[in-house]
Each structure stands twice: as structure tokens, then as C-alpha cells.
Amino acid sequence: MNYQDSLKILEKLQGEASPFLSLEKVKKLLEALGNPHKKFNVIHVAGTNGKGSVVSKTARALRVSGYKVGSFISPHIECIRERVRVNDEYISEEDFARYFSFIHGRALQGKVAVSFFEMLFTLASVAFSDKQVKFACVEVGLGGRLDATNLVDPMLCIITNVSLDHQRILGNTVEEIAREKAGIIKEKVPVIAGSNLPKSIIAQVAKEKKSPLKIINVDNLEFTEANSILAIDALDFIAKKHPISADSYLAARTFSLPCRFEVLVGESLPEGSKVKALILDGAHNYDGLASLIFSAKKHFPEEKLYFLGNFSKLKERPEMLDLLKPHFEHFFILDYPHPRLMPAKETLEYFPQNKSSLVSASEEELLKVLLTEDLEGGVLISCGSFFFQSWIRNSLEKTGRSANASKAY
Structure with missing residues (x-):
């Protein structure tokens, strides 16, 4: 299977998108592949806005410190391979096709029908495992609790903000949506959150999970500045166990993605x-x-x-x-x-x-x-x-x- 063949199958999967979320199918597929998503350190980022920017700023900063870093974001602007990067570079068409062919074969063999997004997250997991990344910065696709990315075992969870979006799937109030996004919080895993969200709900879930929570005041800031502050705080946390250079903090503040202001x-x-x-x-x-x-x-x-x-x-x-x-x-x-x-x-x-x-x-x-x-x-x-x-x-x-x-x- 070549790259174009992979894109044709993905295009078909995208057309079959369902609003009903479940982790069972993608979990079964990842298990059949040897659980590649559990073989690197993950910074998991949810939120209504800014999560792709926080992922990319953090990934760039870790790269500046000399680590091999994977990043998984959505949507893509120019090319689907934008979603899966290693050390700021898109994975090659050859690697994309090779990983996709491997995963698609296992899915057919196990009769597991996954969605467009689930397939891409699985591909990213296989790529990051194969490339032996030290860290992977992973953006939630939709919500959090039932998102395919929620199968990772993160070292740190970040929730950027919460507002009304995708109400048909996530809930009709900010509070309902906040509960879905708080679903990424794992037992005893530290959480960083921006202040533009229902704080009591995030705090309640963090308490239930015995997860240390830090809420950062980003009120009245531009999204770009708030995203930088969250990424910098993530670096402070990572630096407790892994050396982070001064230049990494500058990278977190200045790096930006296309089409984000x-x-x-x-x-x-x-x-x-x-x-x-x-x-x-x-x-x-x-x-x-x-x-x-x-x-x-x-x-x-x-x-x-x-x-x-x-x-x-x-x-x-x-x-x-x-x-x-x-x-x-x-x-x-x-x-x-x-x-x-x-x-x-x-x-x-x-x-x-x-x-x-x-x-x-x-x-x-x-x-x-x-x-x-x-x-x-x-x-x-x-x-x-x-x-x-x-x-x-x-x-x-x-x-x-x-x-x-x-x-x-």
C-alpha cells in the first residue's frame, strides 16, 4: 500500500464519521499492536481553544532542549502529515504509508473498524514508538473522556480553557463540557489548567483522582499569550525530572502555528x-x-x-x-x-x-x-x-x- 492508497482509505473513513464516541474499538486495535501509545512520556492537552498551540509550543521547546519529541495535533491545514510530527518534521510519505498499511492490516485481521481520527491517533502512536521519541505532546481531538487519545498514560495533563463548542456531542452547558474535558485527568497525574473554565468542576475531578492541580490565571490575556504561559508552566513541571534549557522557554513563548493569529x-x-x-x-x-x-x-x-x-x-x-x-x-x-x-x-x-x-x-x-x-x-x-x-x-x-x-x- 502506498501513500495515496492510504489517503483514499482515510478519506472514506472521514466520510463515515459518527458522533457517538467509544474507546473500545481503538483500545482493542492498540492492544493488537502491542500498545505503542504506552512507550513514551506523554503531555496530554485538552481544551476548547488553544490546545494545538500548547502542544506545538511545548514540543518545540522540548526539542530545543535536545530531546526527540513527537507531536500529534488536529486539524491539518495543508497536509495530513502535519498531524504527526517527530522533531518538528512531518513523518515522510513512505513512513506514513508503511505505518498505515501495518495498522490497517491488523484492523482487518481483528475485524476492528475504527474512525478517521482513531486511525490517525493509532498511526501517531506507532510512529512515535518506532522513532523512539522521549516525549510526545498529544492534543485531544474532541472532548476528552471518550477521545481516542485518552488511552495514553500521561506524565502531565493540561486543560487550556472551556467554552461552548460541539454541544451536540459534549453537552449543552459549559459545566457539562468541562466534565468531558476533565475526563483526561488520571489517577495521581498532575494537572495544569487555565483559569477560563469552571474551576470547581476541574478541582472536584482532580480531587477524586488525587491529582495535584495548578490553575494558572490567564484572565484577560490574548489566547497566544495564555497558550505560551501554559506551555512554560508545563516546562517547569518537566524540568523537575528532565533538564530544560533556557532557550526552550524562549521557544515556548515565540513559536506559533500557521492560522493561529x-x-x-x-x-x-x-x-x-x-x-x-x-x-x-x-x-x-x-x-x-x-x-x-x-x-x-x-x-x-x-x-x-x-x-x-x-x-x-x-x-x-x-x-x-x-x-x-x-x-x-x-x-x-x-x-x-x-x-x-x-x-x-x-x-x-x-x-x-x-x-x-x-x-x-x-x-x-x-x-x-x-x-x-x-x-x-x-x-x-x-x-x-x-x-x-x-x-x-x-x-x-x-x-x-x-x-x-x-x-x-
């Missing part, structure tokens, strides 16, 4: 662009969008803001859209073809006709927006989903520009 300016924008900056961000729930607006206004206090994007059908649409209305001069609703996005025309109906317009997903239309005279000196913010951020980055590449020239904030 990624600011494109100057040479990263097409020639003739009227906007001062283009911000790419995967914010897709209420708290994520509120934090994005807060950060944008902090770094661009005088500039007018313009929206580019769309939303998933499953989100709490009216509340989020009402949040956006007072802050943006105009809404460019992206008609990007994806089964989990709202129809663009439906999204358009939520906004005043004189402040909104439909934009087709073509390089020509994107360039037209960036060159619009009325946006002179303003900031265009692409958000609402990760699904179309890759398309925007690729479209910029086709103009001869590179998103790699983004500016860190």
Missing part, C-alpha cells in the same frame, strides 16, 4: 494589496472569535477591520454572528465548497445587505478583495473555520507571494 504583511501579500494586513485564524466558536477580535484591536487599534470567511453548520450561528457585527466594516462571505460549512448564501442573510457580499473561492476573487480601494489601510481577517485557510495560503503562493513571510505578534 497569523498576520501577513508586506511581501507576504500580493503586489498592490490595499489592506495593511491579512490575518489568518481558525477561530470558529464564540470564545475563539471574541479573543480574535480582542487581539486584532490590540495590535491594530486604529485600523478598520474587514471579515472574510464562513462557518460550520454545527456552530451556534446567531450568537457568533451577532458578536461580529459591531466590529467589522464589511463582511466578505466566502463561498467555499465544503460539506461542513454553511451555504454562503445562508450566512449572507445574517448581515445587512449594504455591509456584506458573496465571494467565490477563486484566486481572482481573493485578489479582487485584497485590491479593493475601500479597504485601503484596513485589516482583513479570515476566520470561521480551518477548512479554507489552506486555500487562502495556496492562493497567495500562486500570486508569487508566500505566507511564510508572516509576522509574529
